[in-house]
Amino acid sequence: MSVRHSLLALLERGPMHGYQLRAAFEESTGATWPLNIGQVYTTLSRLERDGLVRPLPENDGGQQPYEITDAGRTQLGSWFATPISRADRPRDELSIKLALAITTPGVDVAAVLQTQRTATMRALQEYTRLKARDPEPRPADLAWRLVLDAMIFQAEAELRWLDHCETSLVRHDLTRPVPSATGTPSPAPEHTEVTA
Missing domain, CATH: 1.10.287 (Helix Hairpins)
Known part of the structure; x- marks a missing residue:
């Protein structure tokens, strides 16, 4: 999952601060993937460094909202237009x-x-x-x-x-534990079969 592009997509809706971004992300995905607030702010800092978002003046609550830049929109458009490769996904x-x-x-x-x-x-x-x-x-x-x-x-x-x-x-007759270096299989952990 690309937190970077997810935040850009959320900012395309309008300016938001970190807690609003986390809430919007969880609402959009049904809280399927937890998003740590530290991860949100770290990603926002990198997006700002790369010129893809810019900070706005703090609101009355002292929170710093961000907005997407034209460069951010270009990158977001490219992300939506590019298929996700199997090689781009985390290891299984x-x-x-x-x-x-x-x-x-x-x-x-x-x-x-x-x-x-x-x-x-x-x-x-x-x-x-x-x-x-x-x-x-x-x-x-x-x-x-x-x-x-x-x-x-x-x-x-x-x-x-x-x-x-x-x-x-x-x-391939591999249903039993592979023997250890001493030639005897290590004891297998007991397990209870659960049927659904």
């Missing part, structure tokens, strides 16, 4: 975790998969409950609904991928 920690689990002695990969599947299923159920609360959202709620839909689709895709991983483990 789950993929890395499973790759390391398969090659690390003593790790019960099946347990790692089951733990993740349970957590992902719980998240999917929560997202689905949130969506069911408001089957016909108002146009003002469309931004939040689209974010929620993206989270549902990502959780569903993750569950399908976890099923694929489990099938691959069975096919």
Whole structure:
């Protein structure tokens, strides 16, 4: 997620100070991604340094509002016009975790998969409950609904991928922990299978 471009998009609506930007961001995304106020002000300082925003006089409450500059609008337009590359997204920690689990002695990969599947299923159920609360959202709620839909689709895709991983483990007979350097598998942590 680009905090930099998110703040520029919010400032395109009109001048705002840091706390207003954080509130507007959380309202637009349904508070899906927490935004630390320190991160907002650090990003505003960098945007100002780069000539993409400019500070306005302090308001009566002593807060410093900012407005977007023409250069900021140009960069924002470019961001909206450019697709997000898979390489631009953060590393997929789950993929890395499973790759390391398969090659690390003593790790019960099946347990790692089951733990993740349970957590992902719980998240999917929560997202689905949130969506069911408001089957016909108002146009003002469309931004939040689209974010929620993206989270549902990502959780569903993750569950399908976890099923694929489990099938691959069975096919390659990797359902048991890899032996340690001494030749004996380390004891696998006990886990309870939870079905959703």
